[in-house]
Amino acid sequence: MKEQLKIKNKICMFSFNYTFERKITANKTSKNVMDAARDLFKEREINDINIQDNMVIGKDSLFKLDFSNRSPLVLSPGKEYFIYNESTRTLTYKIEAFYPLLFNLIYAFILFLILHFLVGHRIIEMVIPSLFFILLSIVSYLQYQMVINKITGKLNEN
Secondary structure (H helix, E strand, O other), X not given: OHHHHOOOOOOOOOOOEEEEEEEOOOOOOHHHHHHHHHHHHHHXXXXXXXXXXXXXXXXXXXXXXXXXXXXXXXXXXXXXXXXXXXXXOEEEEEEEOHHHHHXXXXXXXXXXXXXXXXXXXXXXXXXXXXXXXXXXXXXXXXXXXXXXXXXXXXXXXX
């Protein structure tokens, strides 16, 4: 696992795990960082939060109905990890991304079927769903980056 943590945003975007590392410039203890990670999970309404030494693990159900937000059906990425190395002051955010990529692929296939029956042109049937899949994957990847940027921004404020 330590070998995986040394990778800094160099993981291929279409792998099944995303790993982001950020430096904490403020002088924060491990407890401060773990509390901030726990609060972020609570803010995102993740059900199962497990805190171990320098690691906070959040796991949500795969499907969650939430009518208070814009989209009533929320898909969870599986487990999310915040790991803090106090000696190097590095916060690592790791996400299991298999299910989000799988659902992006399913959405692209549904779009392919719709275009197949409406348009009937092979190039359009293949190019538009492929671009749709790539766009959805990039958007979800950027959302995960915003999560780590949000927590490191809060921790580095003072």
